[in-house]
Amino acid sequence: MKQSFFAAFAAVFAVFLVLSVPDTARADGSTIGFYVQGDVGLTNLRAETAFKDLNGVGDWKASYKESALLPRVSMGHDFGDWRVAGDYTHYKQVEAVSGNKKSKSRAYGAGVSVIYDVPVYVAGVQPYVGGRLSVNNIRQEVSAPGTVAKDSDTKLSPGVMAGVGYRVARNMVVDTGYRYNHLDGKLKAHELTVGLRYSFR
DSSP states (O other): OHHHHHHHHHHHHHHHHHHTOOOOOOTTOOOOSEEEEEEEEEEEEEEEEEEOOTTSOSOEEEEEEEEEEEEEEEEEEEOSSEEEEEEEEEEEEEEEEETTEEEEEEEEEEEEEEEEEOSOOBTTEEEEEEEEEEEEEEEEEEEETTEEEEEEEEEEEEEEEEEEEEEEETTEEEEEEEEEEEEETTEEEEEEEEEEEEEOO
16 A cells, blocks of 8 residues: 555656656755655645445535644755645544444545746745645544544645745745645535745755
8 A cells, every 4th residue: 555655656746757857946046956844734624524334334424624733844846936745644544433332534645746836026025826646545433432433545635726936045045835635526625824935055
């Protein structure tokens, strides 16, 4: 499972890297090259579970949402007005209880983002927009006294993002942004994050 997960991620990253390398240069004179970024923020996970019990009898359904702390690490390359980055994100488990039944959902994933830094640069502030494609392992479980139903699947998922960066040094940017990741038809994430991006010279 892990080997297929990371193989799929590597393939996605390679495709995006080949298709997303423009020949532009950044007008503000900032660093162009490799960078690393760390983000922390809040994610609102919205989940739905619907399973039959282990004997294939009946339907258990739950729809719920929960907010949790979100860590993310990224590594990418700045080509000028465009950036391409790979990231790893771990989503906290969210739970719902209904009577004597409990639903759980959790996910982790690796993604590739293509980001456009809008050429509007005022007082060190620059907006950006982007798209993300990720490979996510999604695990859901519904339990009741005496029985447990589980499901685990790996999905290719789309996402979008927007935000602003504030340059505090030539090779350092404070990043604040919003992301929506459609992890699965039964699991969606709205994310607000703040992070620090460091470029290597």
